[in-house]
Amino acid sequence: MSNRSAGWRRSVLLSICGLLSTAASAQNLTNGQINTVSARLAEAALQSWELGTRSQTILELNATAYSVFSNTFLPPPEVIPSELANDNVMAPFFSIARQIVSNRTRLNNNTVGPQPLMPDGSAADPASNGICVLIANWTGQDAGELDYEGAARDQLDYLLTRVPKTGDGAISHRESQVQLWNDFVYMVPPFLAYYGVMTRNRTLVAESYNQIKLYRNYLRDDRQGMWQHILLGSSGNDPGFWSTGNGWAAAGMLRVLATIRQSEYANTFRNEQRDLGNWVREIHSSIYRHLDETNIFTNYADQPPTASGNFYDAASTALLAATVYRAALMLDQYTYLPYAERSRSTLSNSNSTSSSNETSTFDNYEHFTSDGWLRPVVNPHSYGQEGSESAEGQAFVVQMHAAWREWVQDGSKGANTAMNLKLKKLIMGLALGAVLVLVL
Numbered sequence: 001m002s003n004r005s006a007g008w009r010r011s012v013l014l015s016i017c018g019l020l021s022t023a024a025s026a027q028n029l030t031n032g033q034i035n036t037v038s039a040r041l042a043e044a045a046l047q048s049w050e051l052g053t054r055s056q057t058i059l060e061l062n063a064t065a066y067s068v069f070s071n072t073f074l075p076p077p078e079v080i081p082s083e084l085a086n087d088n089v090m091a092p093f094f095s096i097a098r099q100i101v102s103n104r105t106r107l108n109n110n111t112v113g114p115q116p117l118m119p120d121g122s123a124a125d126p127a128s129n130g131i132c133v134l135i136a137n138w139t140g141q142d143a144g145e146l147d148y149e150g151a152a153r154d155q156l157d158y159l160l161t162r163v164p165k166t167g168d169g170a171i172s173h174r175e176s177q178v179q180l181w182n183d184f185v186y187m188v189p190p191f192l193a194y195y196g197v198m199t200r201n202r203t204l205v206a207e208s209y210n211q212i213k214l215y216r217n218y219l220r221d222d223r224q225g226m227w228q229h230i231l232l233g234s235s236g237n238d239p240g241f242w243s244t245g246n247g248w249a250a251a252g253m254l255r256v257l258a259t260i261r262q263s264e265y266a267n268t269f270r271n272e273q274r275d276l277g278n279w280v281r282e283i284h285s286s287i288y289r290h291l292d293e294t295n296i297f298t299n300y301a302d303q304p305p306t307a308s309g310n311f312y313d314a315a316s317t318a319l320l321a322a323t324v325y326r327a328a329l330m331l332d333q334y335t336y337l338p339y340a341e342r343s344r345s346t347l348s349n350s351n352s353t354s355s356s357n358e359t360s361t362f363d364n365y366e367h368f369t370s371d372g373w374l375r376p377v378v379n380p381h382s383y384g385q386e387g388s389e390s391a392e393g394q395a396f397v398v399q400m401h402a403a404w405r406e407w408v409q410d411g412s413k414g415a416n417t418a419m420n421l422k423l424k425k426l427i428m429g430l431a432l433g434a435v436l437v438l439v440l
């Protein structure tokens, strides 16, 4: 058999396998399993951006009235609605704000005035906790003891006046040198937009968009469409198309868009809202081209898993799927739903026959350990290496689940795209099979 026909056989086999796996495994994670994933998230989230990401995740799953993705008008209720108060589901959320604000003066060596919420080599990551602190202030969690408002203002002023910038005004992701990371889009602009909405400061809302626009100008690759990970600065660049970073960028843009849309500024900033929607689509259309038959992205999406330093990464896969459900709900963008559904279903798939819809455990899951850790995952503290027990990976699974759940409640709109695609695949597969039988 020639190499060429061996290659053909393999690709036919792969597409048939792909077909069977989409057909056979329409499995969902249960609420109990999502709580197990959440428990691992709570244990693992210690770094600034991990806490910030966890705080948003708590809202998206358990306190949706305070998530920008809900239909709550912003600013949100100052009095916590009774169903949330009675169940105390926001306690872990407020605990994050309380710990950060109680510790910050000591950890920042008694700095007064502009300062990050936590010390960190990253100028941007601590700001991911800013919204949590703003909500603690707004809902009166201070008990006359903690100055949440002052802590949020110091964080804002630090970003605007102390962190170095590019000549055209992009705020650096790092403290020690001007360097732009695509992660920034999740850490800073959503805070600027939320602060602007809470304090009715239009300039800050505009600035959240402006920062995204600047970052996209630097990091987006015209040919690939995806965003590069880290540029500028004298060391530590990463020009690769890091999958998680593209997910951070898409998710951050959706949060800013949602914040504007749920606020008094919804009818202004029209062009900005349109741009943000287009820029999310741009990431989806360029990155989903690289999803192979495993339905899992590689750590650098355009590189094969065999490339040196590359491997499959379920964390970015979950985050990107979450953004596809959000884009469907918010923007009627349905093209990539079949891909997100395949990824979600692959991640949720187990080979055990007896899994009930009540279970909270993970027996025989390819993509979860028995304790509920997502796998395989990039090491979130060393982005070029495979790791284990990733806090952000746990958060992305919960975010994917929360967004999927809302998409189902909303009538699974655009699921027909998925059906059509499956059908197309089936017909293509059969036709290809028939041709091969004739040729070989």
Ligand SMILES: *[C@@H]1O[C@H](CO)[C@@H](O)[C@H](O)[C@H]1NC(C)=O
Residues within 6 Å of the ligand: 026, 027, 028, 408
């Ligand atoms: C998964 O959830 C979807 C949406 O609720 C439902 O239609 C489907 O039947 C569920 N699949 C399984 C195996 O429970």
Ligand SMILES: *[C@@H]1O[C@H](CO)[C@@H](O)[C@H](O)[C@H]1NC(C)=O
Residues within 6 Å of the ligand: 034, 035, 038, 039, 057, 058, 061, 062, 089, 092, 398
């Ligand atoms: C959501 O609430 C459940 C309890 O109802 C809890 O077990 C789980 O940890 C919470 N999830 C998150 C992300 O906080």
Ligand SMILES: *[C@@H]1O[C@H](CO)[C@@H](O)[C@H](O)[C@H]1NC(C)=O
Residues within 6 Å of the ligand: 099, 100, 103
């Ligand atoms: C705050 O400080 C306490 C006591 O040192 C520590 O246990 C906790 O992890 C800190 N939390 C944060 C978020 O800094």
Ligand SMILES: *[C@@H]1O[C@H](CO)[C@@H](O)[C@H](O)[C@H]1NC(C)=O
Residues within 6 Å of the ligand: 107, 108, 109, 119
């Ligand atoms: C606080 O001071 C200690 C001891 O001088 C130093 O190691 C640490 O880096 C300082 N932290 C900050 C955030 O400046």
Ligand SMILES: *[C@@H]1O[C@H](CO)[C@@H](O)[C@H](O)[C@H]1NC(C)=O
Residues within 6 Å of the ligand: 078, 134, 137, 138, 139, 140, 149, 152, 198, 199
């Ligand atoms: C903090 O909360 C108070 C009381 O709700 C509110 O008046 C103030 O605007 C809030 N500050 C910020 C920065 O959101």
Ligand SMILES: *[C@@H]1O[C@H](CO)[C@@H](O)[C@H](O)[C@H]1NC(C)=O
Residues within 6 Å of the ligand: 156, 160, 201, 203, 204
């Ligand atoms: C908006 O916020 C910026 C940054 O804190 C501040 O300089 C400006 O005075 C604020 N504008 C208004 C109208 O409050």
Ligand SMILES: *[C@@H]1O[C@H](CO)[C@@H](O)[C@H](O)[C@H]1NC(C)=O
Residues within 6 Å of the ligand: 357, 358
């Ligand atoms: C599990 O399935 C049973 C039978 O289909 C149903 O009665 C029950 O409500 C389901 N439980 C959950 C938590 O979805």
Ligand SMILES: *[C@@H]1O[C@H](CO)[C@@H](O)[C@H](O)[C@H]1NC(C)=O
Residues within 6 Å of the ligand: 351, 352, 364, 365, 366
């Ligand atoms: C099921 O999946 C687990 C995890 O990937 C694996 O260890 C186990 O061997 C599989 N069992 C069967 C029967 O395929």
